[in-house]
């Protein structure tokens with residue numbers, strides 16, 4: 114019985130360790146990654162509309178852009194603390210070239226705000242292209 118108990122305890126510890134590998138335990142890293150996940154999920158919603166996988170829905174598209182714009186505005190605060198972590202893909206360059214990083218977050222906000230009034234599939238397509246450029250510009254330089 115005692116042996117069985119310790120096997121069970123070992124399994125629990127192992128489970129915790131596996132979880133720790135997949136996600137950072139640092140609240141700053143968790144918060145900034147959560148914000149990026151929200152940005153990613155909303156971008157996916159827009160992308161599916163652009164590709165015609167879902168029907169064009171002006172209100173849903175506008176909400177997605179507005180949500181991304183809001184998160185973009187939080188980026189400078191979310192990344193302010195210089196926290197590096199094995200589970201983070203944030204490059205050291207963020208804190209070495211802080212002004213440029215903040216400018217890239219500003220460019221994302223501008224691109225997302227430009228999309229927050231889209232009223233046609235054509236307007237969505239154009240705004241989505243600009244949005245993606247803003248993601249790429251920052252990820253290329255500041256994401257591992």
Ligand code: HEC
Nearest residue numbers: 146149150153156201202203217218221247248251255256
């Ligand atoms: C100002 C810079 C910047 C911009 C602009 C930006 N990102 Fe990111 N993104 C990052 C950084 C840095 C990370 C890594 C964060 C970490 O792991 O600590 C990241 C991580 C992510 C992740 C992974 C989150 C996770 O941990 O699961 C997704 C998804 C993502 N970004 C999507 C996007 C999309 C989509 C856009 C454009 C709409 C975008 N990002 C724009 C800097 C940016």
